[in-house]
Structures are given as C-alpha cells and as structure tokens.
Amino acid sequence: MMRTHIKSWDNLIFQAVVNGFLLTILIAITIPIWRVFMMSITPLSWKDNGTFGLWIPPWQWSFEAYRELFKHPAFAQATYNSAIITLGGTLISIVLTTALAYVLSNPKLPGRKAMMMFILVPFLFQAGLIPTYMVVQKLGLVNNLFAIMLPGAIGVTNTFVMKGFFEGLPEELEEAARLDGANDLQVLWHVILPLSKPILLTISLFYAVALWNEFFSPILYLNDNKLMPLPVLLRNILLAANINEYIESDAFSNAPIQAFKAASVFITMLPMVAIYPWIQRYFTKGTLLGGVKE
C-alpha cells in the first residue's frame, strides 16, 4: 500500500516535471509565432513607435498587411512555384527513395555493400557547391525548376531510415507473395508499400518541408525571377531596405513594413504547420520503426 503510494507520488512528480518542461517548450515556441501573428495584424495606420507587443485588442485587428501581400505581383507566382517544387519534388523524391531503399533492404542483392559505399561516401565527403553547380549546368537544368527538385531528390538519411523500415517488415509476407508468383515490383507494390504508409508519409513530410523552405538552390540555379519560390520572396521582403529612406511611398512606412514582413512570414509558415497535425499520427511510428533495426 505504502509502496503504491510512493510510486504514485513518484509518478506524479515525474509527470509534473515532464509536463512542466513540455509546457515551457510549448510557450517558448508559441510566443514568437503569436508575436509574429500580432505584428501581422497591426493596422497600417498604427502609430509607429518601433515596438510591437504581444497583444492587440481584437477590435483593432487589421488584415490589411495580408491584403497587401496577396496583391503583391510576385506573391501568387511565388506561391505557385513553391507548390510545384514541393509537390513535384516530394513525389520525385519519395518514388526514388522508396525504390532505392527497397533494393538496398534486400540482403541477397549482389554488390549491396558496394552500392551502400557508393551512396555513403559522397554523403560524407561532399564535392561542394561549384561541382554541383557545374553538373546541374551541364545537364541543362539551370533556370528550370527541376534544378531544385533533382539534385537533392534522394536524401541519404531518409533512404537509410526507409531501408530500416523495410528490413523490419516480416520476411514471410514477401515469401508468401513470391510463392503466389509475384515479381519484385509486384512485391513492392502489393505487399511492401501498403504496409509502409507511416514511413512513406513521414519521409514525404521531411522532403516536403525541406523543399517548401528551399531558398538557396533557387537563387543559385534560377535566373528567371518568375520561377522564384515563396522563400526567396520572403527573404527579399525580410531583407528589404527601409524603403522610405530613399523614396516617399505611401504604401510602406515603418509599421506597415513590419506588418508586411510578419504577414509574409506567417503565410509562408502556415502550410507546413497545417499539414503537420494531419501526418503526426504516422510520424512517430514511421521514424521509430525505420530507425530501429532488430
């Protein structure tokens, strides 16, 4: 009785510490997001005093910055480009990664170790920016959205996580399928993939987040400004010089610039934040199963 009591107290304290810690992290994460949101709904007529608090009364909320952003000539095009890069790139990446991981998960594959080395060595000792640029250029991909999607299409870490997941699936299932006359592709399609939804969605999320946030490759490989994705536009907005030092412009004074920047940050962040809860239930399962090898 006494032991149970102590145990429950221990448990309670442990839970309190853990929950307190998680609550602190939650607050630390939420405050900046909340502040950005508050800044983004600052009325454009806000008297600028250079400071933005954590609270604006709801009757003062204004979505003018969002309206300005949606009216921005490059915004729609940049969003479209980002959507293409994210969807197309994720699809390409997941198809290629799945194929590679499945092949490598087969212990009977001839030259498996050599293939692994072939993948691992460039991963550990990267050639660098200029050689990569030259390869992309020689392939004729400069100024093409494929230049953003293809060079990083197969993530080595993701491949190994997925390979681990495939290796964890019961061999008997595959053997049964083969006894039924299935070939490799059929085994992958009809047996492995239906069981791999958690890892497929998890790895897709990794790729999608990386591609959605990609800004370096676009500024390097894309010359046509109309192909630039949202993060490049966001970066340009965030780094914008204080325009009113140079020109009188009634659309951008100090407060609206901050509101405009905050609105662009919030909008850029929103799709990934929105998609995460939808995939979350697969997330832990996928990474844990893929990361642990029996």
Added chain:
Amino acid sequence: MKERLKMKKVFSKLFLLAVCLTMVLSACAPKPTPTATATPAPVTQPPVVVPTATQPPAPTEIAPADIELWASGRVTEAAPPPDDWIAYTKIKDELKVNLKLVLLPSTQSDQDTKINAAAASNSLPDVFFVSRDTWFKLVGAGLIAKVDDLLPLMPVRTASHYSDPDRNRLVTVDGAMYGLPDPGAMPMTDGLVIRQDWLDKLGLKAPTTTDEFLTVAKAFTNDDPDGNGKKDTYGFCAFVDGSGLTAMGVGPRFDWIYGAFGVAGIFDLSSAANFGLNVRKDAYMQATQFIRTLNEEGVIDPDWPTLKKDEFRARWKQGSCGMMHENFAALSTQSNYKAFDENFPNGFWSVLVPPKGPNGDSADGTVILSARIYAISQRAIDAGKGPAIARLLEWMANDEGYYLLGFGEKGVNYNLDANGNITLDGLPDPAKAWTKAEMQPLTQLANMVYIFTPVELNARYPSYTAASGRQMDPLSYYTSFTKQPYTQATGSAIVNPPSNAADFTRFYSENIAKFVLGQEPLNADTWAAFITGLDGLGAKDLETNAKQTLMSAGFLE
C-alpha cells in the same frame, strides 16, 4: 484487400499527379537562352551610331544582340518588371538589343555566391552587378573585361556616371578600368541635428565646440527641456552603426567626435607619409576619452551600445533625444517625420554645425564615395557584344532611358511640371504613380540611371506640409549637410580586409567599447597595451598592405 485497393487508388492518383506535374513543369521551363556563340555579333561591325535623346539610331545600321543583365533591383521585395514592360520593347526596337534581365538576390553574400558559381562554370552573364571583393577576384581570374574601349562609345553615360576620378579608381587595376562604377549611395547624407525648440526653451545657443556640446547636452539631460516634469531626455542619442573594417570602434554615428579631434575614419589618408591607423594617434585616444565623458556624465542615452537602428529612431520620435547624427531622409521625409510631428507639433530639428575640438578641427563624419560596380564579362566581349552593351548603357543615360527606368512612363507614372521637375499632378490614374508600391517593378533598374540630379532629388525627396502645418523640405537638410566639413575616406573602401578580419575588428571594437563604457581604465598605458594587442593581430601588416593597395590605385601619393 480493401487496404490494397485503397493503396492502389492512392498510387494511381499520385502517378497521375506526377504526369500532370511533369507537363506543368515542362511548360514552366523557359526557352533555352541563346548562348554567346549562338548569335555572335560580327567582330567587324559597322560603325555604331551612339544613341542620343535627339537622334535615335537607325535600326538598319545595328546588328541585333542578346544581352543578359544581372542587376540589383532597387526594391528587393518588389517583383521584376513585367514581360510587357515598355522598356523591353523600346530597347528591342530602337537598340536592337534583346535584353534578358535577371534581378540578383537581395543580400551581397547571396549575390557573390551566384556570381562565383557562374564564374566557375564560365557562364557569367554579359553585364552584371558585382561587389568589389568578388569583382577583384574575377579580374584576377581574367573573367572580366577592360571597359576603357567602351567608354568612347557611350559619351553621355561616361560624362554623367564615370567622370569621378576617385570612383573610377575603385575599378582600376594596373591603369585600366575593369568595371563601370555607377554612383552608389549618396554621400554626406548623415549629419548632426539638434532640437531647436529645446535650445529656445532653455535659452541656449547651439554648441560650437566640444566643451559647449557637453554643456548643452547636460542641460538637455537635466533641465527638463520638454517641460513634462520628468527626467526622460538625453543630450545625445546614438547607436553602434555599421560593421567591418571601415566601421570599427563605435561606428560612424560618433565619427563627428573623432572629426573634432582631427582623426575621423579608421585610416589617415591625407598623404602617403601620414598613412596609418588613426588609432595610433594621441588625438584618437582623446576623442575616445570625450565619448567616455559623455557616457560618464549620463548625457548620452545609456542604451546606445545595444540599440538597433529602428529602436534608435523610435527614441527620437518619442522625444528622448536632444542631439543626434541622423540620415536626412530618415529624419525628414513625410513617412519618417510623421510620428515625430504628431508627438511634438512644435518640435523642430536644426542642422548643427559639427563642433570644433581643442585644435579647431571639425568634421561631420567621413565621406566614402561608394560605387555600384557593373562588370562586363570577357565572354561577352569575345562574342562581340561590347558595342551592343555600350548602346544599351548609353540609352539608359539619355533622357528617354533615364526617365523610363527611373520614373516609369511619362503621362502614366509621372508628369513633368513647367520647371522640368517630376510631378504626380495630372496623372489619369493616381494609383499608377511611380511612387506607389504596385509600380515599383517598373523602376527596378533605377539604380542604373540615378545620378542625384536636382530633378531626381526633388522627385525622390519632395517637400510637403506636415500635419502640424510645418513646411518640410528634406532636401534643405541634405543641402545643409553637404556644406559641412567631412573627412575624405573613399580610399578605405578598397583596403582589403586581413585574413583574420573578424578577430581584428572584434578586438578593436570591443576594446574601444570597454574604454568608452568605463569598463577599462583609459590612460597612456592601457591605450599602449591596446595598440600592442592590435599589432599582435597584424595591424602593421594591414597598414603595409593597405598603403600598397592605396598607392597603386592612386588614392595615396
């Protein structure tokens, strides 16, 4: 079974999506850009008729050329010019140039990365905006062409853009110009200003010496100049501005103090014999001591070491500051002045002549003439594109190109008044005024044409009546600033930072800050130890190399 069917459906949809995406992407991909060798201009071209405002070139005399221009946009967050931009049409029809414009990324490091990658793969564009450090490396690699032969082909532009010998030295290597140094930021835009209404209320006169400055600053801090009964004002406000070798120490907002002691700027550029780090001079220590005194007396806003630019500007708009060193446009243009005007309708900032130091020296700061360097790739010259590039740049300097790229289309985005000044009066659609945010894509190349003419300055910094009824003229502040003494320091812009530049500047700035903030005693011994520390980090080597660079570029004789 059900699950399998579901998965099948999902994957079928995914593949369908992939096919659609591939089609979309293919449609998105731009047509391949013709390479330099695909449509080379003939090496022996017929004589080029230089376009002027009154004599457009006859199309039949000019061979068409494709020119790729990587430019730095005037407004980083704005979109590039639209496909149907009238300038594209005019350039194509009148100059026979198919202009392909690429706006470079917004930061210098990103620009450098993009240009370096293109250089490494020998695919530099024909004309490109480039930072001086990268430019210098590319010249060394033989990838940038000399432009001396092109200058006679663009006489108007050469006269208006490339006639400043100091600026030209920034792109000169071994006596030849390897770049086009367009005027950069306006010089002498920042100066000292003082709250005239506070002076009047306290019955004081504007300080003319550093001692008087201290006296006035004390009065502004202690005698309640705003009459609100609170001790919430400071004599002087500042912040640590700038970074890098040319802004070491406490930054340019304090340069006027070093100017009063005759040591404004990091280097003494007065002559080859005097050349060296100013920090070695006793006067530099005395100036640092004066800043320390301001700090100890509590007449300077104590948050100055950590303030950001925006925070500093919020302070003076809230009425905390009596004197400051500020940019004229940040001080006085309509949107910037609005908050101050609303808070203090009777407040007024007067230009303060920089106070003189103990030896009668004075300077409002340093002048570093900056250049926006446009380079022409050797590849473009080898392909015979030089004359076409000259045609394009000359057109930009002529009336048609200047107004079109700088202000948009006449009658649509701007009008000219009887005096030839830019005006928005009489525009059929005021929403299309060149000053509107939506119209910014049309003036993205304005930095290639702006040369600070009176017409341009009047348009960019118009006078107005503030809400308080005060007539404000930002250019009058600018004109007053330009009449103050400044120390010429353009040469310091070409001093190459040492390999340990980060350590060197950090050591320099941290020690000056410690002296100023009273964290370190300031006397001959501690100062000597500071100089010894700088020498240990290679100060002497820096001076030797800098002197050599400056002498070879003609900045020191």
